[in-house]
Amino acid sequence: MKKQIIKPERFSGHKLxxxxxxxxxARGKFKWHTLRSCMWVRLLSACPGFAPYADxxxxxxxxxxxxLTAQWELVTQIRTDKLFxxxxxxxxxxxxxxxxxxxxxxxxxxxWIQLLAKHPGLATRCRWEKIQMTNAWSSLLxxxxxxxxxxxxxxxxxxxxxxLLGKxxxxxxHCDLRLLKEWDWVNLIREQPxxxxxxxxxxxxxxxxxxxxxxxxxxxxxxxxxxxxxxxxGDPATFLIFRAMDRVNGRKFIKQCCLxxxxxxxxxxxxxxxxxxKLIARKNQTPFLITLKAPEKLFRKYFRTVNPELRDxxxxxxxxxxxxxxxxxxxxxxxxxxxxxxxxxxxxxTAGFSCNELIEWLKKHPVNNKKTx
Numbered sequence: 002m003k004k005q006i007i008k009p010e011r012f013s014g015h016k017l018x019x020x021x022x023x024x025x026x027a028r029g030k031f032k033w034h035t036l037r038s039c040m041w042v043r044l045l046s047a048c049p050g051f052a053p054y055a056d057x058x059x060x061x062x063x064x065x066x067x068x069l070t071a072q073w074e075l076v077t078q079i080r081t082d083k084l085f086x087x088x089x090x091x092x093x094x095x096x097x098x099x100x101x102x103x104x105x106x107x108x109x110x111x112x113w114i115q116l117l118a119k120h121p122g123l124a125t126r127c128r129w130e131k132i133q134m135t136n137a138w139s140s141l142l143x144x145x146x147x148x149x150x151x152x153x154x155x156x157x158x159x160x161x162x163x164x165l166l167g168k169x170x171x172x173x174x175h176c177d178l179r180l181l182k183e184w185d186w187v188n189l190i191r192e193q194p195x196x197x198x199x200x201x202x203x204x205x206x207x208x209x210x211x212x213x214x215x216x217x218x219x220x221x222x223x224x225x226x227x228x229x230x231x232x233x234x235g236d237p238a239t240f241l242i243f244r245a246m247d248r249v250n251g252r253k254f255i256k257q258c259c260l261x262x263x264x265x266x267x268x269x270x271x272x273x274x275x276x277x278x279k280l281i282a283r284k285n286q287t288p289f290l291i292t293l294k295a296p297e298k299l300f301r302k303y304f305r306t307v308n309p310e311l312r313d314x315x316x317x318x319x320x321x322x323x324x325x326x327x328x329x330x331x332x333x334x335x336x337x338x339x340x341x342x343x344x345x346x347x348x349x350x351t352a353g354f355s356c357n358e359l360i361e362w363l364k365k366h367p368v369n370n371k372k373t374x
């Protein structure tokens with residue numbers, strides 16, 4: 002039986018490509034015209050030596066990018082005039098060696114942001130005036146703060162500033178915080194709580210914008226007409242923004258935290274803004290709840306900020322309540338602490354008892370109160 006003679010000159014398409022990849026030194030009158038764009042990608046990625054035979058008209062723009070990504074040295078042997086600036090960005094990120102072959106004049110600002118973020122050494126080729134998009138500058142400075150001296154700070158929007166300061170708070174001196182709108186502040190303070198001290202209601206356009214914001218995010222559709230806060234317990238900084246604009250519901254939420262004994266949230270809130278718990282002291286009786294229920298650490302922090310002359314409906318002071326509910330006795334440290342911070346043992350409640358008289362009465366008539374400490 003005669004051995005079958007292989008004639009690769011008769012091969013076409015993928016069969017020809019398979020043969021050439023297996024025989025990279027092969028030469029002959031092959032059917033190059035049968036190779037489509039994707040086939041040239043396979044062949045040249047594996048065997049760049051066949052580049053002189055490529056039909057550039059058949060190779061698509063995106064397939065050129067694939068070929069140069071695999072074999073960037075072919076840049077001088079294949080047509081690159083089809084490539085868009087975005088294609089060059091993709092190539093340069095992987096192969097910055099191609100910079101000498103790129104027409105940087107065609108690059109726009111967004112292209113430059115992508116390039117400089119990966120290869121800051123290309124800054125010497127950059128025309129900075131092309132970078133006009135404010136969000137592009139924000140994205141660049143987050144990863145390349147060394148280009149700050151090139152940034153047109155006055156062109157940055159509130160949203161751009163929020164994103165930038167969230168990662169690079171050191172640029173705050175360049176920022177006009179009046180540019181930040183509702184969501185800009187929320188996003189910024191979530192990332193950098195220290196900016197809460199610079200927040201005021203002057204940064205908001207109108208109540209209409211505020212209620213639109215609440216309706217779409219933090220307020221339940223089925224809540225009362227005034228609205229009620231959803232759970233802010235994991236994010237006290239964001240709560241304070243809304244608290245500043247809706248004091249009524251803010252009080253409700255803090256009282257709810259006291260009733261549910263969410264002391265971790267209240268302590269974080271107190272550390273961020275000590276006056277918050279102090280300002281809502283009357284109607285919801287937060288001082289009494291904290292005095293009677295809070296852990297010792299929060300109680301001592303908080304008690305120094307409240308009016309020691311506050312009374313409940315029965316005329317009891319905070320010291321009265323602590324004694325009645327067995328939160329302190331005449332001999333313990335809490336009693337002395339409350340005295341040192343302004344509580345008077347001589348003030349009488351509606352029933353006519355002073356704290357001193359109440360102590361004597363309790364000694365004679367012990368009450369089986371459950372310890373809550």
